Amino acid sequence: MGVVSKASSPSVLRLGLIGAGGFGSYTTELLDRQPEIELVGVADVVPELAERLGLARGVPHWSSHQALLEECDCDAVAVVTTHATHRDIVVDAAQAGRHVFCEKTMAITVADCYEMQEAADAHGIKLMVGHKRRFRPAATALKHALADEGLGRPLAVNVRGFFGRRITGFWSRRDDCGGLLYWAGVHDVDTLRYLFGEVDSVYAVIGPKVHPEVSDQEDAISVAMTFASGMVGSLQVSTYFPMANYHTAFGFDIVCEHGGLAYDPQRLTITSQREDQDVQEVQLAHNEADEAYDHEWSSFAGWVLRDEAPVLTGEDGLRCVEILQAAYLSAHLGARVNLPLARDERRPFDGG
Numbered sequence: 001m002g003v004v005s006k007a008s009s010p011s012v013l014r015l016g017l018i019g020a021g022g023f024g025s026y027t028t029e030l031l032d033r034q035p036e037i038e039l040v041g042v043a044d045v046v047p048e049l050a051e052r053l054g055l056a057r058g059v060p061h062w063s064s065h066q067a068l069l070e071e072c073d074c075d076a077v078a079v080v081t082t083h084a085t086h087r088d089i090v091v092d093a094a095q096a097g098r099h100v101f102c103e104k105t106m107a108i109t110v111a112d113c114y115e116m117q118e119a120a121d122a123h124g125i126k127l128m129v130g131h132k133r134r135f136r137p138a139a140t141a142l143k144h145a146l147a148d149e150g151l152g153r154p155l156a157v158n159v160r161g162f163f164g165r166r167i168t169g170f171w172s173r174r175d176d177c178g179g180l181l182y183w184a185g186v187h188d189v190d191t192l193r194y195l196f197g198e199v200d201s202v203y204a205v206i207g208p209k210v211h212p213e214v215s216d217q218e219d220a221i222s223v224a225m226t227f228a229s230g231m232v233g234s235l236q237v238s239t240y241f242p243m244a245n246y247h248t249a250f251g252f253d254i255v256c257e258h259g260g261l262a263y264d265p266q267r268l269t270i271t272s273q274r275e276d277q278d279v280q281e282v283q284l285a286h287n288e289a290d291e292a293y294d295h296e297w298s299s300f301a302g303w304v305l306r307d308e309a310p311v312l313t314g315e316d317g318l319r320c321v322e323i324l325q326a327a328y329l330s331a332h333l334g335a336r337v338n339l340p341l342a343r344d345e346r347r348p349f350d351g352g
């Protein structure tokens with residue numbers, strides 16, 4: 001496949017897509033809504049997937065990210081591949097001078113994340129990590145309620161991540177995805193950072209493994225966190241709870257100095273009460289991600305094209321991975337793990 005010559009306006013960001021699986025294909029639909037981004041090529045290590053999506057979108061296709069980086073006339077790439085591949089692809093893209101939008105989860109270890117960010121800095125490219133859940137209606141409503149309703153300082157948060165889902169594909173393989181938290185807890189870990197700031201210690205325990213036929217990762221994990229603010233938090237995740245699905249799980253209960261706040265994803269309500277007032281309930285129209293996707297993609301374009309302040313950065317991706325990795329390290333060691341982790345920390349994913 002030859003070099004693509006573009007007649008695009010200089011104000012349009014030419015983007016190559018790496019990863020033509022489920023979410024990569026969907027990403028091309030999201031890009032249709034971006035007036036400042038033009039899809040100019042697709043790559044996947046499964047050639048048929050690259051070909052199918054390339055033909056469907058009328059753009060050239062390649063069967064490796066290296067070939068796309070060599071031959072595709074793009075300013076930036078979207079990395080929408082399995083988690084364990086993100087590090088190498090992002091470093092290669094940075095070395096090839098391409099800006100990067102990397103899907104969550106940024107990588108498996110903080111050591112990989114630092115190497116990705118260092119490559120981006122060394123080659124002067126911009127690196128955004130796609131943590132869109134924080135821009136969904138429920139997260140932004142919680143953020144506003146915490147700021148505006150006189151509830152005072154947050155003291156504790158509990159996130160209920162119990163839902164029923166038959167895990168398939170790369171999500172079921174620890175080597176590819178990292179583990180249950182890396183796909184089913186990552187959004188909420190990022191949202192916790194968005195709402196409450198940095199986490200400074202993590203203690204996690206893993207429940208019994210009763211479904212080895214489904215995946216090689218844990219069936220249930222429970223994570224306790226302390227935040228730099230002094231507040232405490234907990235997140236529990238399991239995929240064997242038939243009374244909720246992925247969209248109706250991840251409710252938040254938040255205790256504050258002068259009252260409480262809760263998000264109920266089953267009813268799509270935000271409930272709050274100050275100690276001296278009646279209960280307030282806000283009904284959300286929905287908690288869909290469309291606007292969140294548009295928000296992060298238009299921010300990426302604005303960042304690259306006009307140097308506008310980005311809504312998410314590599315630092316957000318790294319700090320999130322740090323919490324996930326610390327949870328598995330804590331479970332492995334049977335001890336509380338303090339953050340930040342060492343820059344070269346690979347445990348417990350180093351085979352040790």
Ligand SMILES: NC(=O)c1ccc[n+]([C@@H]2O[C@H](COP(=O)([O-])OP(=O)(O)OC[C@H]3O[C@@H](n4cnc5c(N)ncnc54)[C@H](O)[C@@H]3O)[C@@H](O)[C@H]2O)c1
Nearest residue numbers: 019020021022023024044045046080081082085103104105
């Ligand atoms: N933000 C969200 O809401 C959201 C939702 C779903 C998935 N995702 C993320 O999108 C990414 C992909 O998930 P998915 O559901 O599309 O998975 P998927 O398994 O459907 O697709 C991954 C694709 O990457 C390809 N691939 C693997 N290694 C590659 C390499 N080195 N070079 C090129 N292609 C390679 C695979 O062949 C596959 O087609 C993950 O990071 C996932 O967490 C994000």
